[in-house]
Amino acid sequence: MLAVFRDLLRYDGRFRVAFLFLMLTLLLAGLSWFSPYPPTRTFITPQDLPPSLEHPFGTNSRGQDLLWWMAFAVRNSLILGVITAVVSRLIAIFVGLVSGYRGGFIDRALMSANDSFVVLPVLPILVLLSFLLQGQLSLVTLALLLGLFGWPWDARLIRAQVLSLKERAFTRTAVYSGTPPLLLTLREHLPFVLPVVFATTINNMLWSIGMEVTLSVLGLSDVTVPTIGTTIFWANQHQALVAGVWWWLAAPILVAVVLFLGLYLLFSSVNEFIDPRTRLRRIGA
Amino acid sequence: MNGEKKLLQVDRVTVSFHVGGFIAGGRLLAVNNVSFSLDAERPEIFAVAGESGSGKTTLARVLLHDLEPTQGRVVFEGRNLSTIKRRRDAMEFMRKVQPVFQNPFETFSPLRRVEDYLFETAIQFGRARNRRAAAPIVDEALHQVGLSLEEVRQRYPHELSGGQIQRVAVARALIPQPHLILADEPVSMVDASLRMSIVNLFKKLRDEQKVSVVYITHDLATAYYISDRIAIMLRGVMVESGPVEKVLGNPLHPYTKLLQESVPKPVMTEREQWARPINLGAMEVKEYGRVGCKFAGRCPHVMEICKHAEPPALEVEGRTVKCYLYGEDAAQSNQSSLSSGKL
């Protein structure tokens, strides 16, 4: 594992950039644990100070230092993205593998569930839910909800791959080796499917962080929790641009760009690395 | 017929596939009323040969319980395969009947080490509890095919030659200690110089391990070399079957003759014979759709009756043949055409 990491760092420019960007965002997120005050406190610093050495991201109209605020925001957005991605990936892998490999009745049942999720309008449903919960939609609940909505496309992709892998002779070898079905598809098919999973993880994280931004900007999430989205919500509430406090918007946008670019580069690099074809080239086929 | 004494009994098996409305009814009998049996006491290598698309793989799938026949039954060691439903029964069946596939490079996942399959087979069929206990079993199986665990340790399929992987595939099949190995074209993707190492292996298994082998192939030269009996398939129909020395040494069915003659001989003396132009015939589906003898479209001895009714199976010169040239009454009238018209 370490050797892989070292090789990637040494030979892949994309990975180096991604590594740098993600380290920066993680560092920022890590700072949140050293914050001198909790993020919910307001009017601690002078208002509307532009970026300076003392306040690298400036301060906002609510008297908060944007550096510490963004540290919490990045941490929360990342947590949200990771939870969504993990939950939806697990469902997608499970549904895709089982549906593809078992076929028949199970396949039909799972795929109709899948289709229902595809046609469900996610945003309106979330808006409705947030209304019902009256701004009490916690970050983790939101992440789980998004996870529940984020799997159907990928499950289809995985299922399609498994359907063709199932016809290859090595699947039959495994069958006649006595491998039980679930184990078989995990052992034989998952390695081929992983690149798809990784490739869509980035999309999924982007999507879920973006969803959160949308809901927050509309003021439908719990706006007391700092996230990239709620930062923008507060900035708009205080008409930051009109007031010339541009750094209040610049900070979340800069952080989002660095985070998204980092994720994107990381996954395209890792994706190539674990692609079966490169893997084969690497092991010398 | 005594079911107990048979290892495998194939009884009037027919497999019908639906094809897109080409021929009447849109059905294609990929296996057409096929019967044969293997003896339990006396292990043998039974070859099934025929052109591409003659139903060999379909037959193999039926014998492997991978496909239910449309009609007829397959009985293995007294058990009708259609009664195998539960996983426990399927495992019991797979313990005794193991396959070897055509393309060695496809047999194992390119992303996994080949030894893993061997260990998993040993553990899953209950021959060992864990990898450590399985190691000697795996090693022994590999020794039977002329390899050792040392040689394949940590290797991926592409790090082994086609012949080596195919031998590993046989070793894997041997681990459950099967009574029957079903090899579907095991050497057609292996280059000629490695073929002998695989076919010699089957011979050794029959003689030393008492394992019977169904050897499916279109390589008649190796079929002659290792098998005891052979069956020739033509568009789903077994047209000639019997001891290999008889069937290939002196083929009677015109189709067997064509096959036998088409095998290039590794000698310079038969060039002229081999170069004689042949008729490659119509599309496969069309031949499947014929009512009478499926060979009638290409047969140099074709008679009117051949086009209308399927020839019956006859015992002639120690083998079974399905051809009107050998019918009781046809015998006289066609003797001349047989002796004059060398195929």
Next chain:
Amino acid sequence: MPLLQVENLRAYYRTQVYGISRSVRAVDDVSLELFENEIYGIAGESSCGKTTLIKVISGTVKPPLRIESGHVLYDFGALQVDMTKSDPEELRQTVRWKEISYVMQGSMSVLNPVRKIIRTFEDIVRTHQGIPNKKLFLEQTCDHVMRLGLPPDVLNLYPHQLSGGMRQRVAIALATIFQPSLIIADEPTTALDVVVQRGVLQMLREIQAESGNTVLLVTHDLAIHANVADRVGIMYAGRIVEEAPTPIIFTAPRHPYTQHLIRSLPMIGDKSAKESLSGAPPNLANPPSGCRFHPRCPLAFERCRTEAPAMVRLLPQHRVACHLVTEAAE
């Protein structure tokens, strides 16, 4: 002057993946000559470098494959070409298809799966010669296909509607449309059954007999060479180890590897036990020292381990690279 002269050709695959560089010496010092009006067969086990040699000869070298040294000289009468020097694009314009054509294993790659066969013919004729008169083109194509014993209806079908054997014959018809000086066929029948294989090879032989051009036939199946080739070169681990007219290869081979190959050929009517070669095929990324066959050679002796045997000419047409043969000849 022979049609093709290959001199001390070396072509390696050089790959670098995440810092691990490898070079596979797939063709390592090969020399051979092809003459007009002959069928030259190349045999040898899988991954001994047959296809690589063909790639260089036909001028389709692409990275990671690189020509390290040597020459591939063609003499088409009016035109002389060195494949190792020429610009690939220029070659494509002048010699490929018209002077040299290539029939591969599995002809799908040459036939466009979504176009009718006749369209593929049209594309190729248009790019290499132009079609001034469409009607004439159709007539000529039809004639060409019928002369090769194919039903002209195939021209109006899609590749997937044809059987493997029919496709392969269409690929041969395509390859011969300009009457090239050299037809290269790499394992043209490996995926086919014996009857179809016979039909395809018969067709190839007839074309050759009729037009008197040269055919380079690659297959690992020696029995095919016995029936088709005029001369045979046996390759082992990137080198040609023996070359002779077909009758000599089959009746009086001198190289231990050839001898083993011939001895182990199965044949209907022969049930005597056949030995298979022990050991594994060599790894061309790290080939054995000296004679590359020495780890598997039953007759190997000390010198074989250290010194690579040179090719010696026993007869004007019989060349062998083996220390035993060299020492016996001295």
